[in-house]
Amino acid sequence: MASRIEIGDSDLLLVIDVQIDFCPGGRLAVPDGDAVVPQINEIAGRFKHVVLTQDWHPRDHRSFASAHPGRKPFETVTMPYGPQVLWPDHCVQGTRGAEFHPDLSIPHAELVLRKGFRREIDSYSAFYENDRSTRTGLLGYLRERGLARVFLAGLALDYCVRYSAEDAAAAGFSTTVIRDACRGIGVGGSIEETDRSFAARGIASLEAAAIRA
Numbered sequence: 515m516a517s518r519i520e521i522g523d524s525d526l527l528l529v530i531d532v533q534i535d536f537c538p539g540g541r542l543a544v545p546d547g548d549a550v551v552p553q554i555n556e557i558a559g560r561f562k563h564v565v566l567t568q569d570w571h572p573r574d575h576r577s578f579a580s581a582h583p584g585r586k587p588f589e590t591v592t593m594p595y596g597p598q599v600l601w602p603d604h605c606v607q608g609t610r611g612a613e614f615h616p617d618l619s620i621p622h623a624e625l626v627l628r629k630g631f632r633r634e635i636d637s638y639s640a641f642y643e644n645d646r647s648t649r650t651g652l653l654g655y656l657r658e659r660g661l662a663r664v665f666l667a668g669l670a671l672d673y674c675v676r677y678s679a680e681d682a683a684a685a686g687f688s689t690t691v692i693r694d695a696c697r698g699i700g701v702g703g704s705i706e707e708t709d710r711s712f713a714a715r716g717i718a719s720l721e722a723a724a725i726r727a
């Protein structure tokens with residue numbers, strides 16, 4: 515039998531970008547993305563503290579291929595802060611695609627953190643934008659709330675989950691990715707790279723069954 519993990523008062527579940535545009539039929543659909551919804555609903559019930567992130571772009575966001583004439587989605591360009599993958603338009607503020615998946619049900623979530631709202635900078639991580647210096651404020655929130663361990667689930671494994679987990683670990687939080695409650699996009703070798711990075715940084719992976727009741 516898989517070993518169980520006890521979830522306590524200083525543990526946080528960070529649910530990354532479970533939004534309509536990242537699910538099948540959405541504008542930046544992650545393969546099988548909606549499969550995480552029932553998983554996450556179930557594990558969220560085990561956590562006292564849950565934070566949701568919401569990708570939240572202005573319609574002319576610089577991460578959109580449509581803002582770069584002659585470029586196509588999934589190409590990489592150089593932004594002032596470094597390389598940036600260009601995406602199809604997605605999660606535009608106030609549109610249906612930016613809403614959470616309608617079946618996501620975590621009424622006790624304590625905070626919804628929006629990110630990617632600055633036109634010039636993309637933000638994969640829930641902690642730092644892609645210039646790696648602009649802070650979202652989430653580190654301060656976790657510290658003020660006395661949270662010590664961060665568990666992550668959601669979309670997409672190889673972008674927003676990956677960068678959020680790396681930043682949580684770098685900030686000194688014990689960090690665990692609930693692997694079967696995530697799905698990846700897969701651009702080049704991005705999923706394999708994510709697994710290598712987690713291993714190198716001591717970011718643990720766990721199956722959802724280990725934290726179910």
Ligand code: VGL
Nearest residue numbers: 531569601669670673674
């Ligand atoms: C994401 C690409 C662009 C994500 C967000 O949630 O992983 N990926 N915006």
Ligand code: ZN
Nearest residue numbers: 569604605630
């Ligand atoms: Zn985005």
